[in-house]
Amino acid sequence: MSQTQPEQNEAFALIIDASSSAAPHVEETRRVAQLIRGLTGVFDEEQFKLFILGDTAPTPSAFLKQTSPSGVGRQHRACSLIAPTMEALVREAQRRSVIIVGSGEIFDLHDWLGDPRVNGWLLVRTGERSLQGPGGIVSEIIPEQLGGDIDTLLSYFSRFTPWSAEPPRTAQRSDAYKWRVDASGYPLVFVEPLDAYVHLFPVTKPQFERFIASGRYLGFDDAWYQEILTLNPRASYRSPHVHPRERLFMTGVTAEEALAFGRWVGRDYGLLTAEEWRTCYEWFDGRPAPPPLAGLSERLSLDARAVWDIVEEQWLEPHRRSSLRELSLITQGILEWVVELPGRYCGLGEPAASNLQRKVGDPVRPVGQGRLRNLGFRLKAR
Numbered sequence: 001m002s003q004t005q006p007e008q009n010e011a012f013a014l015i016i017d018a019s020s021s022a023a024p025h026v027e028e029t030r031r032v033a034q035l036i037r038g039l040t041g042v043f044d045e046e047q048f049k050l051f052i053l054g055d056t057a058p059t060p061s062a063f064l065k066q067t068s069p070s071g072v073g074r075q076h077r078a079c080s081l082i083a084p085t086m087e088a089l090v091r092e093a094q095r096r097s098v099i100i101v102g103s104g105e106i107f108d109l110h111d112w113l114g115d116p117r118v119n120g121w122l123l124v125r126t127g128e129r130s131l132q133g134p135g136g137i138v139s140e141i142i143p144e145q146l147g148g149d150i151d152t153l154l155s156y157f158s159r160f161t162p163w164s165a166e167p168p169r170t171a172q173r174s175d176a177y178k179w180r181v182d183a184s185g186y187p188l189v190f191v192e193p194l195d196a197y198v199h200l201f202p203v204t205k206p207q208f209e210r211f212i213a214s215g216r217y218l219g220f221d222d223a224w225y226q227e228i229l230t231l232n233p234r235a236s237y238r239s240p241h242v243h244p245r246e247r248l249f250m251t252g253v254t255a256e257e258a259l260a261f262g263r264w265v266g267r268d269y270g271l272l273t274a275e276e277w278r279t280c281y282e283w284f285d286g287r288p289a290p291p292p293l294a295g296l297s298e299r300l301s302l303d304a305r306a307v308w309d310i311v312e313e314q315w316l317e318p319h320r321r322s323s324l325r326e327l328s329l330i331t332q333g334i335l336e337w338v339v340e341l342p343g344r345y346c347g348l349g350e351p352a353a354s355n356l357q358r359k360v361g362d363p364v365r366p367v368g369q370g371r372l373r374n375l376g377f378r379l380k381a382r
Helices: 023-040 061-065 070-074 083-089 150-155 205-213 222-231 255-265 274-284 302-319 324-328
Strands: 011-016 048-052 096-102 118-125 179-181 187-191 196-199 269-271 335-341 344-349 379-381
Touching: 011 023, 011 083, 023 048, 023 061, 023 096, 023 150, 048 061, 048 083, 083 205, 187 274, 187 379, 205 255, 205 302, 255 269, 255 379, 269 335, 274 324, 274 335, 274 344, 302 324
Parallel strands: 011 048, 011 096, 096 118
Antiparallel strands: 179 187, 187 196, 196 379, 269 379, 335 344
């Protein structure tokens, strides 16, 4: 990272945090955002785009002049996730510097630092809580530090070494397997004995975050996600070393929350039964792992491709592992929710970080609605 100043004629994206954690400070956030726009001296709405955190479409600048911003009041993006907005921004040809104004941690911020389509980053905190987690590396200031001119503003920006461009991938195909890609951009492999597709990997945090950001279900707000991450902190799929493994995956969820994700991703998706999970465990054994990305690269989401690379390069290649069982992390992964009986659920698996001396197929049953830090899930689809 460097503190080199961006070009003064650059374009900006100003993102207003309207999440549940920032709600008490919404009027201050609006006022500060309006001040920042004035300091930049950029009033063309193509050069200076305004977004509400989590939205994919820009908000008109007139929004800043509203006394009680109706969009913020609706709290239609209750959880602090920036991916939907950034995915829309980086599709543009225009490079921008990003300024975020608000309060409370943006959980997926580190997934985007170093994106070559972003010139620089600046966080402006309007509440008590930092916009980044412990050990944050982005320049973060309070409104009183803004100063009264563009030079002072530009001096605060953090710039990061851009990610190297992904090398072109050859169209390696795996004719031994049939594939499907779900609505979140993640791969499923066809399991013949089940006559069904099964997620190649347990559901990841960025995968589940797409569901949270959709706003389709109430209750998945900042406080809820912070509880999840207290049990099992989040690791960015951009991290050069993800350890322990469960940090990449969505764990600590209840069976009902896993089922809600399944309903969002598609009508024909659901949890495996205990017997189906054991069938997968046996069927995957001894079958060769497909080539990296198996010719699916263009169909997978950016984060799904990165997760596949992490599994291959960080966890399997150093140990010369190459079976489908090992690639799928159905062993040395996490515990996974399964249906034991209709309406009754348990966890099965062989977590990488577990010291339990038990058989891989022995059920684990959380007490009541208790959350377990290494209990997640994968889905099947017919």
